[in-house]
Amino acid sequence: MPAGVRRRRALTDARGATVCTYALGDRAGLPWARDLRDVVGDPTEAILAGLSGWAVSAPVDVGERLLAAGARPLRKAHRMDLDPAAAPPERGAAPPVEGVRLVPCDRGAGALLPAVLAAYPPGHPDHPADQDEASRLALTADLLAGSILGPLSREASGLAVDAGDRVVAGVLVFMAEPGLAWIGDVFKDPARGPRGVGALLLRRAAAVLAGQGVPVLGLAVTEGNPARGLYERLGFTTVSTSWTVAVP
Known part of the structure; x- marks a missing residue:
């Protein structure tokens, strides 16, 4: 998901070092850290401490660490782009x-x-x-x-x-x-x-x-959605995959 028009925010760890950035949104009544990027090291601990009760959309490896730490899966999605x-x-x-x-x-x-x-x-x-x-x-x-x-x-x-x-x-x-x-x-x-x-x-x-x-038309399609085949036939290609999870 793109960052949208709002300025990105930084998430810091206990030492005050930035571990990632995100765009602020709202998902089903939860504050939403979407389009997590600029990841430094393993941000799991900082996310659990700083974004408890939030929805977080992150690259697959970060999402899987959060799931292993007790986060609830909401959506696995693929970003697809078309020129x-x-x-x-x-x-x-x-x-x-x-x-x-x-x-x-x-x-x-x-x-x-x-x-x-x-x-x-x-x-x-x-x-x-x-x-x-x-x-x-x-x-x-x-x-x-x-x-x-x-x-x-x-x-x-x-x-x-x-x-x-x-x-x-x-x-x-x-x-x-x-x-x-x-x-x-x-x-x-x-x-x-x-x-x-x-x-x-x-x-x-x-x-x-x-x-x-x-130059770019993008979308996100949920894992298992048959519409992904339509997008591929129209020329969209997968460029990344992400997890959206609810942080405990």
Whole structure:
């Protein structure tokens, strides 16, 4: 996960030496040290002492040390990157099923929520067991407001709506850092979203970003999520893997 627009913080050990840096966030009501990097030595002891009760997203080796020390696993994820200009898709491609049209992401969290909830049912690797509908709505609203991953790119983001103007799928793209666009969510209601619409929205996002000269489009995909195969077919490559854990 990218650092986002907020300044990074340093975590120090008992001697006052910096052992790592992180970006501050919020995850399911927990303070969240995300995108842990600049690791010096073994930061386990400092994390246990300084970030007790936090969620921490760290490289795999650090995450595994924390798990061995009693942390609770939340998510193992792979960062995948794409050069939008490497194989720019066709612009203006038609929706794959009649009656579905693409629109800008110009709607509030409430309009997106039914499709977001349907996209991650129980049993899905990204099913938010620790969130209720109200907290998921609040998270989506915070994403759209740009308070988590940076400002929403309304040009690259897009929604698919059915004949009744209901959102059935969407891709939310954020300008997380200079030169880095980040996909904060890809969702589709499996009962109403047509096959191929997610790929269509992703290709459209990449085309827009290529036209803007953005060099990197990134995302994080949870271990076991079958969408990883789609991302690979679209040209995304895995660049790193991380653990998110709850520190005791």
